[in-house]
Amino acid sequence: MDQISDSLKKNIAVIGCGYWGVNYIRLFSQLAQVNLVAICDTQTDRLNSVGEKFPLLRKYNEVQRLLKEESLDAVIIATNPETHFDVTKEVINAGVHVLVEKPMTLISAESKELIDLAKQKNLILMVGHTFMFNAGIKKVKDILKSNEVGDVYYLYATRTNMGPIRTDVNSLWDLAPHDISIFSYLLGENPIEVNAIGKVILNHEREDVGFITLKYPSGVIGNIHVSWIDPYKVRQVVVVGSQMRIMFDDMSNLEPVRIFHKGVEVSHHEQIGFGEFKLLIRDGDIVVPKLNPSEPLKNQALHFLQCIDENKEPISDGMNGFYVVRIMEAIQESIHKNGLSVQINYE
Numbered sequence: 567m568d569q570i571s572d573s574l575k576k577n578i579a580v581i582g583c584g585y586w587g588v589n590y591i592r593l594f595s596q597l598a599q600v601n602l603v604a605i606c607d608t609q610t611d612r613l614n615s616v617g618e619k620f621p622l623l624r625k626y627n628e629v630q631r632l633l634k635e636e637s638l639d640a641v642i643i644a645t646n647p648e649t650h651f652d653v654t655k656e657v658i659n660a661g662v663h664v665l666v667e668k669p670m671t672l673i674s675a676e677s678k679e680l681i682d683l684a685k686q687k688n689l690i691l692m693v694g695h696t697f698m699f700n701a702g703i704k705k706v707k708d709i710l711k712s713n714e715v716g717d718v719y720y721l722y723a724t725r726t727n728m729g730p731i732r733t734d735v736n737s738l739w740d741l742a743p744h745d746i747s748i749f750s751y752l753l754g755e756n757p758i759e760v761n762a763i764g765k766v767i768l769n770h771e772r773e774d775v776g777f778i779t780l781k782y783p784s785g786v787i788g789n790i791h792v793s794w795i796d797p798y799k800v801r802q803v804v805v806v807g808s809q810m811r812i813m814f815d816d817m818s819n820l821e822p823v824r825i826f827h828k829g830v831e832v833s834h835h836e837q838i839g840f841g842e843f844k845l846l847i848r849d850g851d852i853v854v855p856k857l858n859p860s861e862p863l864k865n866q867a868l869h870f871l872q873c874i875d876e877n878k879e880p881i882s883d884g885m886n887g888f889y890v891v892r893i894m895e896a897i898q899e900s901i902h903k904n905g906l907s908v909q910i911n912y913e
């Protein structure tokens with residue numbers, strides 16, 4: 567690969583050096599197109615311990631000072647969700663492109679405000695819906711686009727593990743944004759209604775477990791189960807259609823996507839009488855499609871850089887982030903109403 571001259575490289579900083587921010591720091595410190603120049607975290611001990619591993623990076627414990635003292639092209643925000651709005655607003659106001667982690671904000675009106683602000687300033691605003699950059703999920707999307715699945719009946723996702731338990735948001739706000747963004751990406755539509763229940767099991771104030779049912783305009787049903795207190799780590803998305811069932815398993819390195827060419831249909835020709843019908847079960851092969859291995863976070867980072875270069879909307883743009891936050895608000899409302907249906911409008 568040709569050497570990229572330093573003047574063409576983008577100056578980037580990562581704000582938030584916690585569990586997830588460190589992945590961005592590692593990644594951006596290796597990308598040829600980028601000068602990772604600085605990191606920022608309000609916790610000095612965190613900043614110093616990460617700084618020791620990356621001694622060339624300048625360290626800041628205040629976003630304001632980082633933005634004032636560095637000449638930045640773009641910033642990655644991997645801070646706690648409740649800070650996303652303020653930090654993103656500050657970065658956009660400083661005229662810097664931004665990739666903010668999910669959930670974009672905790673209030674949908676605030677997501678809208680950020681979208682408007684970025685538009686006004688002609689800046690890229692992207693949200694870290696990492697699974698939209700996962701080769702397995704992309705493969706599932708390609709299969710759906712080819713119509714081989716037939717009618718999509720429903721899809722479901724399971725995202726369970728023993729911890730890590732967050733102290734800033736509940737398990738639903740922590741985990742479900744992944745599956746909501748996956749479902750919308752796969753189906754090409756956003757849900758219009760939700761029922762959700764959650765339960766506080768451990769001795770704190772936030773739901774550790776949640777069950778969500780989403781209804782889509784096409785009639786498809788999506789179900790999401792999230793948990794922090796399940797002894798078994800599962801990261802699966804399953805799409806069930808009339809012609810096949812597709813399974814994405816993020817825990818499987820060997821077979822992340824499996825296609826079961828097995829379907830079930832109701833016969834319309836062999837009705838015996840009123841209310842009676844015959845189920846036609848079609849048996850078929852189980853196929854494991856070939857995927858080119860790639861790191862989702864790297865794909866996401868490269869897409870962000872490309873959007874900056876070409877001044878184009880990211881596939882996980884601000885609107886995408888807004889939809890997920892709006893859906894999460896409706897989920898939370900349904901939990902408060904003990905699982906009652908909540909209509910989701912996106913006004």
Ligand SMILES: NC(=O)c1ccc[n+]([C@@H]2O[C@H](COP(=O)([O-])OP(=O)(O)OC[C@H]3O[C@@H](n4cnc5c(N)ncnc54)[C@H](O)[C@@H]3O)[C@@H](O)[C@H]2O)c1
Nearest residue numbers: 582583584585586587607608609644645646647667668696
């Ligand atoms: N896309 C993914 O797959 C994925 C995975 C894990 C986490 N995340 C997201 O990444 C974000 C961070 O999660 P985490 O697990 O790393 O959390 P964390 O608590 O481990 O780290 C957050 C860090 O941000 C710092 N911080 C908070 N407010 C700040 C501010 N105003 N300025 C500078 N630093 C500040 C904290 O001191 C902390 O070190 C969350 O939004 C989370 O949802 C995304």
